[in-house]
Every structure is written in structure tokens, then in C-alpha cells.
Amino acid sequence: MARPILASIHVEALAHNLQVVARRLAHDVAGSPPRIWAVVKAYAYGHGLEAALAGFAAADGLALLDIHEAVRCRELGWQRPILLLEGFFKAADLAVMDQHRISTVIHSQAQLDMLAAHPGRSAIDGHVMLNSGMHRLGFQPFEYQAAFAQAQALQQQGILGEGGQNDAFCPG
Template sequence: MTRPIRVEIDLSAIKHNYIQSRKQTQNRRALAVIKANAYGHGSTEVATALADVADGFALLNLEDAIALRDAGIEQPLTLLEGPFDEAETRLMAVQKIAGAIHGEHQLEWLRRLDASHPFEAWLKVNSGMNRLGFAPERAVGIAHALAALPGVRLSTLMTHFATADDERGVDEQWACFEPLIAQCGLKVSAANSAAIFRHPRTHGDTVRPGITLYGCSPFEGTTGTDLGLKPAMTLSADVIAVQSLRPGDKVGYGCLFQANEPMRIGIVACGYADGYPRIAIDGTPVAVDGRASRTVGRISMDMLAVDLSHIPQAGIGSRVELWGPAVPLEHVAACAGTLNYELMCAVALRVPRLYRH
């Protein structure tokens, strides 16, 4: 018998969220970011669901991009970290897959391409995040060098914001990047999910919605619902045992939870090996058969405990929503001291995925 745990992916919600994100920009071109297996939602499934509305897709790995091509996805594809070696550079050119160019080593590979299959280059500028990209003072010279290469079609100037989601905003980075737009004369891609919703001056020609596609907010203290988004992922599992506790009884590894009154607890078929965060605090919200409840004690590898004391009808077979429409992922992430991004990406492959259109 299959273990009673599942992840349900609502593809219609993802489509709604793409459209909502794009509306924030007066319908500018939007690349749907589906790296990391579409943040755990399934890159092929998400791209297929968005194929009739998306302007293109942003990914990380060439093999994932080729898998999309094999699945019939015809929209433009862009690799956000560009090619990782010279062979990939040639294959991307042949497959018409664009890529970020952020370092001298990639320039060397591009110089050896011929004009038969031009490589579409997105010039990455390091405007202050200090991960990838050329220094702003070099951007114009690099742009001219790329434009002169016969095997390159330079299309876009791009950067990435480090603090678009908090009170610091984008002012400092935008001041570095904005003067380059007119000097380079290229299309612009700078806005991530947070900038899409809070910094319209950065929208440029192409925005890159990521976390908002999946119904989550990039901003601390808010949920995706607050932004008009719909949660796309629901993690749930069933109660597989019930225990009755007396005052003083303890629960789980380390005996961290002790009952101070009679309680009923349900043992749920989900643990940190499934991707539920072990460090989630006692009392992290859940919903049992649609009613609000909480976790009890420490999360185990394959199980966790929830409070059933106030839900007398709940028992073996009751469905426990661990995150989803009734339990915002942002709230679970806050209880685990992490981000909604990480929890979505961390759901284990052993958890069955069920897709709804």
C-alpha cells in the first residue's frame, strides 16, 4: 500500500499567478522562472501548463532546457548562469537557448563560435550583489566586444537585486545599473518577483517572476494571498495512529513536549525525509480535516505529531494539510526560521506529485 502522503500541484493556480505577476508590469514580457525543477513543482509540467501564456522560461541547467525542447516547449529559453563550459556554449547556440554572460571565461568560449548558429547573449552586470556579472564600469566595453563577435547576438542587459524584498529596496543597485541602459542600447531585464510588485521603475523590457509564480510572497510578513496570488503547492499526509496522553506524558525524540492536560495526538506520515523542516518549532500550524491545529514535539524522519484534542472526529485516515490554501507556506517557513523558497525546493522526490489543471 502506498504511504499516505502527497504533494498536490495546482497548475491553474500557477497560470493565474503568472498572469497576476505580469499585470503588475502593464503586461511587459515575462520570463517564468522554473529553475530548481520549478521550485519543486516540476519544470516540464509547469512549462507545459504555461505554454499558451508565457513569453519564455528562465532555467539553470542546459539539460533541463533541452528536456523542455523535447517536450515540445517552443518559447524562448534563457539560462540564468549561462554556459558552464565551451561545449555547452556551442550546444546552446545550436538549440537557440539564450544565456547570461557574466565572466571572462565565457567570453573566450564565445569568441570561438562562428556565425552559423549565433549565441543569444544576456550581458550580466554586477550592480552590487557580488555573485555574478561584470563590474558596471566594464559593461559598455564588454557590450561592444560581444556585439562585434560574429557568433553572438547580444540582446539583453541584465542584473539581479539583493534587497528588492526589504526596506532597503533597489536604489543603490539601480543607481549603478540604470546609466548603462542608454549607453548599451539593449533591452533590459532586472526585476525579480519583489521588484515586479514594489519597484515599477525597474521593470524594463523583460521581468523574471519566480516565487510569485507559485503563489508565495517574496516579502516578510505577507502571504501570496495578500498579493492576489493562489498557492500552487499543497503538502498533506494522513494520520496513521492516535495516542491519548495523560498530564505529564511526553512526545517524540528528546521528549521536548510534555502534556499539561489530557490530550489526543495524531501521528502523521510525514517527516524531515519528506522535506518537512525538522527545525519547525512546536506549535507550527497545520490543518486537520480543514480545522486549524498545530504540531506537537520534535519532527522525526518519517513522522510528526499533531494536536487532535479539539477535533474529536479526527482519527486514523484524517487528512493533515502541512501547507497549502489553509496553511500558508510563509507561516510554516517562519516557524522553521527559513524561507518559503527553501521549503518548496526541499520536498523529497519520494513524495508523490499529483497535478491538477
């Protein structure tokens, strides 16, 4: 016999919570408040992208893991930035990211190499990730400077966009 588990998503509650965070940041942060990215990975934690997009309509961007979910968000009408938190894993993903204006985290030399070989029509925005201790993704501190320099060179070649140079990005 299955356990009677039910999850209810209230879009209004998602929107309210986002407003509370935005108000708090506006109150507590000097200058302009930081941008707010809604993390909706794993099909919005199993609750559905449609509900998440409705609830987080005021977010500055979306952060996801799966490129197919990112494309689906574009198909559902999301126009603001989308960031792949784990980046991409094969060169063919770059064409999809290019077509749908999807940004990426860059956490490996293999990703830098794939970007260098990508003949995209426009620059792909990227964020070079530092492994800050979780040891899952990101460049080790001793590798980071060289990886960042490579990313800057790709930016000068028009392969990488500016990404959000003024954004602080810490995935955890």
C-alpha cells in the same frame, strides 16, 4: 522518522497567477507591457518541468539555470525563448545552445572568450550581465563597458545575436 512533507502543484493556479501578473502589467504599464519570463530553475523548484511548462504555457519565455533542463524543455515542446540565468560554463555547451536555440547571460570574460572561439551555425542570443551588488555573477561596473563592447563586436561578427536588446533584464 521522516517528516510528512508534501508539495502539491496545481497547474491551474500557476496559469492563474501568470494571468493576474499579465493583467496587472497591461493595466499599470503605459504602452506595450513588458514580456513575462517564468523562472523555473532547479527542476521547477522540485515540482517538475512538465507541470511548470503546463502552468506557464502563456509566458513569453523561460529562465533556467541548468542547460540540461533547458534542453528538456525543448524536448517537451517549448518553442519560445529560453534563457540560462547563469550562462554556460564550458565551450561544449555552446553547440548545445546553438542546436536548441537557448539564450545565455554573459557574466565573465571567460564566456566572452569561449563565444569568440565558437564556430556555431547560428548566432547565440546573449545578455551581458552587470553585477548590481550581489557579487555572485556579472561584470563589475568598471568592467561592463568593455565587456559590452566585446559583445557588440561578437554580434557584428555574427557570433552573438541581438539577444533581446529591447528587454530589460535584471536577475536580482
